[in-house]
Amino acid sequence: MNENHAVPAAPPGIRRGQRIALALLMVSGIVNYLDRGTLAVASSAIRADLGLSLSQMGLLLSAFSWSYALCQFPVGGLVDRIGPRRLLGVGLIVWSIAQAAGGMVSTFGWFIVARIVLGIGEAPQFPSAARVVSNWFPLRARGTPTGIFNAASPLGTALAPLLLSVLVASFDWRLAFVATGALGLVVAVVWFALYRDPARAQLSVAERGYLDADAQTAAAAPKLTFADWRSLFSHGTTWGMLIGFFGSVYLNWVYLTWLPGYLTMERHMSLIRTGFAASVPFLCGFVGSLVAGWLSDFVTRRSRSPVVSRRNAVVVAMLGMVAFTIPAALVQSNTVALACISVVIFLANAASACSWALATAAEPRRIARRDPEFWRFHRRCTRADPDGRHRAEVVVRAGAADGRGDRVRRCDGLPAAGAQADSRAGGQRRARTAAGLSVAATPRIY
Incomplete structure (x- = not known):
């Protein structure tokens, strides 16, 4: 009830x-x-x-x-x-x-x-x-x-x-x-x-x-031991969320760091025009984050399982990111491309806000109090391309006639894989115990 x-x-x-x-x-x-x-x-x-x-x-x-x-x-x-x-x-x-x-x-x-x-x-x-x-x-x-x-x-x-x-x-x-x-x-x-x-x-x-x-x-947060942190990796839910974070954050970071350069180099916009054009998708992301914050409170008060509801929201958002990134790379119209990118960034920020709530709801209570540092570490490592070449190639060659579709699909598969991993991880029905920490069971949704 x-x-x-x-x-x-x-x-x-x-x-x-x-x-x-x-x-x-x-x-x-x-x-x-x-x-x-x-x-x-x-x-x-x-x-x-x-x-x-x-x-x-x-x-x-x-x-x-x-x-x-x-x-x-x-x-x-x-x-x-x-x-x-x-x-x-x-x-x-x-x-x-x-x-x-x-x-x-x-x-x-x-x-x-x-x-x-x-x-x-x-x-x-x-x-x-x-x-x-x-x-x-x-x-x-x-x-x-x-x-x-x-x-x-x-x-x-x-x-x-x-x-x-x-x-x-x-x-x-x-x-x-x-x-x-x-x-x-x-x-x-x-x-x-x-x-x-x-x-x-x-x-x-x-x-x-x-x-x-x-x-x-x-309850007061107890001191965490190395065994407590290690036990976090014994749960499929953790790995599912890791993969999910990887997919959504990678694509979001591609846009965050390379969108102005992409518009200038491949869409041939002037610097001033790039400034106005690049701001529109992130204003949509601003709205997405606000909507997701309100939605998180709304769902938490009314859902029987915050884990399932938040997980489903993240999965839907990441699949939407995939669906709109592909046409963004294939269309010739700058207006249509920016519209698709705006939807992607709206969904990326909505997924980000819901992901923080999902992490605290799905993980052991003792670790959930301190765990945001772990997730921020993982998210930032996801964004840290060791030599910068992969992201540069994805963005700069995305508009090339001989590589546009292939490059973007390679990048686009990451959130799709993440969505699938999130869904599978959230579907673990049994409650597992490690180092005395219980993990809430969540039903599988087909």
């Missing part, structure tokens, strides 16, 4: 703290993705100025991914130790300095160093945001705020080509890096000035009671 679990109304002081927290997370997330997107928007100008090949551009993109991925595990512990306010504030300062430094380099090697430091600085963004949401919002009302701060990534990605293409075309690619770095430092000052963790905020007794009542419903 389905139940509609009502969430108690938050007191005024809590609502104010929630609004400030979400607004600051949105702003910092947008700046985060503006900084990431600068390299993609300015790629043609950077290649011409520094004499870089497509493979070297792929290495620059991957350098960020590897450092970002490797920092996920220590960042998860740091957010517990020092809190999200200090961790995200310091991260903002570090990544903003690294971003500005990227606009001052003159060699490929120093550019790699700047990108590595950028990845280190940006690593605390989502762990800190998740902790802020868990600190300020009750358990059953976290889907919507999670969708909101997660929506900062497609919104920032949409604004990057729109704003930065004007800077690059009117002035210089270096100014784009320096300007976004300076903006990040301003946001860091505002973050430290306005945000407070609930423990240090000026709340009334009733307001603290509201937060404490929700905290009492969750």
Whole structure:
């Protein structure tokens, strides 16, 4: 029997703290993705100025991914130790300095160093945001705020080509890096000035009671051992979600990093026109993330099995990504191609938001509390193409008459395989036990 679990109304002081927290997370997330997107928007100008090949551009993109991925595990512990306010504030300062430094380099090697430091600085963004949401919002009302701060990534990605293409075309690619770095430092000052963790905020007794009542419903997270983490890989559900994440994230990252370059090199658009055209699909992704956040809360309150409902949503979204990527590569019309890409990115961001909820619902409770670091590590490794050649070839040759269909189908099969793996993994009916951790059984859906 389905139940509609009502969430108690938050007191005024809590609502104010929630609004400030979400607004600051949105702003910092947008700046985060503006900084990431600068390299993609300015790629043609950077290649011409520094004499870089497509493979070297792929290495620059991957350098960020590897450092970002490797920092996920220590960042998860740091957010517990020092809190999200200090961790995200310091991260903002570090990544903003690294971003500005990227606009001052003159060699490929120093550019790699700047990108590595950028990845280190940006690593605390989502762990800190998740902790802020868990600190300020009750358990059953976290889907919507999670969708909101997660929506900062497609919104920032949409604004990057729109704003930065004007800077690059009117002035210089270096100014784009320096300007976004300076903006990040301003946001860091505002973050430290306005945000407070609930423990240090000026709340009334009733307001603290509201937060404490929700905290009492969750058991304290025990210390995790290596055996606990190892047991995670003994379950088919984990491997299914790994493959599913791999397929959806890979295709999403292809668009995120190479779409501006693809529109310029293969669709022969000017830099300014590319800026406007590339922003449209990511605005659709912004909407997809918001819709998925609301849908996650809606389904959780009404479904008998959050695992099955969320898994099915992810599978449908990934199959949709496959269906619309193929025509995007085959059609001659730029308008139709962009429309198809917009649908793909809408579905990719919807799948991403639902995937976080699926991971926490399907995994052992003790590990689910800390497991986001593991999934962020896997997602970032998925995006870190070791030499950049594969993604460069997929995108640049996608429009070629002799390789368009084959290249895109090779890339397109990844989310299809991921959808199939997600469906099979979620279909394990039995409850397995390892190291004393129980995994919820989920029925098979044919």
